[in-house]
Amino acid sequence: MSAIAGRWPSTELDPVQRMRVLVAAMPHAAFRERLLDAPFDDVWRVAADLEHGTARWEKNVAALSILRREADWLEVEIRSPFGFRLRANAILRPGWCVMQGRLFAVGMAATPEGDRTRFAHFEALSLPGSRVLAPLLRHRIHHEFEALELLARAASRP
Amino acid sequence: MSQLLDALASYVGRLCGAIALDAGPDAAQETLLNVFRQLRSLKDPNALYGWVRTIAIREAVRVARPLPESGSTSLEATPSAIGTADPELAGDVRRVLERLAPAQRAILVLRDLHGVDEAEAARILGIARGTVKSRLHRARAVFRREWTT
Numbered sequence: 001m002s003a004i005a006g007r008w009p010s011t012e013l014d015p016v017q018r019m020r021v022l023v024a025a026m027p028h029a030a031f032r033e034r035l036l037d038a039p040f041d042d043v044w045r046v047a048a049d050l051e052h053g054t055a056r057w058e059k060n061v062a063a064l065s066i067l068r069r070e071a072d073w074l075e076v077e078i079r080s081p082f083g084f085r086l087r088a089n090a091i092l093r094p095g096w097c098v099m100q101g102r103l104f105a106v107g108m109a110a111t112p113e114g115d116r117t118r119f120a121h122f123e124a125l126s127l128p129g130s131r132v133l134a135p136l137l138r139h140r141i142h143h144e145f146e147a148l149e150l151l152a153r154a155a156s157r158p
Numbered sequence: 159m160s161q162l163l164d165a166l167a168s169y170v171g172r173l174c175g176a177i178a179l180d181a182g183p184d185a186a187q188e189t190l191l192n193v194f195r196q197l198r199s200l201k202d203p204n205a206l207y208g209w210v211r212t213i214a215i216r217e218a219v220r221v222a223r224p225l226p227e228s229g230s231t232s233l234e235a236t237p238s239a240i241g242t243a244d245p246e247l248a249g250d251v252r253r254v255l256e257r258l259a260p261a262q263r264a265i266l267v268l269r270d271l272h273g274v275d276e277a278e279a280a281r282i283l284g285i286a287r288g289t290v291k292s293r294l295h296r297a298r299a300v301f302r303r304e305w306t307t
Contacts, residue, residue, distance in 0.1 A: 007251045008172070008175070008255075008271065009182070010176070011171045011185075011186050012167070012183075013186055013187055013190070017186075021167075021190040021191055022159060022160065024191045024194040024195045025159055091160055098160045
C-alpha cells in the first residue's frame, strides 16, 4: 500500500473557499463575496495590479507602493485616504492576495465561474471597536465590488 | 494564519480527497471552517494535526456519496460480492477506491496511509475496535483484489 500512497486522490480548495476558511478565524472581519460579471483574467488583472489598480476600487487605499518583492511575498506601504502610512506583508498569488499589517489585515480571492468571476474580499482591524466597525466595512465592500466590476469590464473591452 | 492555512489545506486535502473523492472539496472546506472557528480552543499546539485529522476524517465520511446500490461493496459484503472488475482499474487508485464504501476508505487511510493504531481509529470513527479490524480486513481484501485485477 505504501508504494502507491502518493497516488491516492487529493483535493484542493479554490482561493475563494480558502478565504472563507481564513475569515472563520477572524470573527470581527468584514467579509463579502460576489459573482462579478467579468472574466477571471480581467478581474484579476485589475485586482492584482496593487500599485496602479487597488486605489481605484479599494476605498481604504489612496496609494500603494511595493517596497520589496521575493517570489510571492511582498512588503508594501499603503497610504490611507486620511494620510496615514501603513506597512504590511503581503502574499500575492494568482487568485489570492492577503496583506497583514500591525493593525489590520485585508484579503481578496478570485476564482472563475464560467465567464464570470467569484470574488471574495475581507477587511479586519486589530483595534478596539472593530466589532462595531465591521458592518460599516461590509457595506463599503459592496460598493468596492461594483467599482472593481466596472474596471474589469472596461479592461476586457478591446 | 495564512501560512497555517497553506499547511493545513494540503494535509486536509489529502485526507478528504482520498475518502470523499468527488465530494472532497466540500469536505475539505467544512473541515477547515470548523478547524479555524475552533482554533482558539486548542490547548496543546502539538495536538493540532491529530485534532485536524479527526475532524477531516469524520467530515469526509459524512459528506462522501454512498456507493450506488448496484455492484456496491457494503460494509458487510465479502470480497466475492464485488462485481466484475474493469480491466482499466489496474494502476488507478481512484477507481479502486470508488469500489469501497466511504467508511472502508476511511479505515484504509487511517491504518495504512497514516499508521493510526486500532484503538485510535476506533475513537476517530466512533466504532468498536473489533469493527475496525473486520472492516480493515474487508477493505484490504477488496483493495488488493481490485488493484491486481
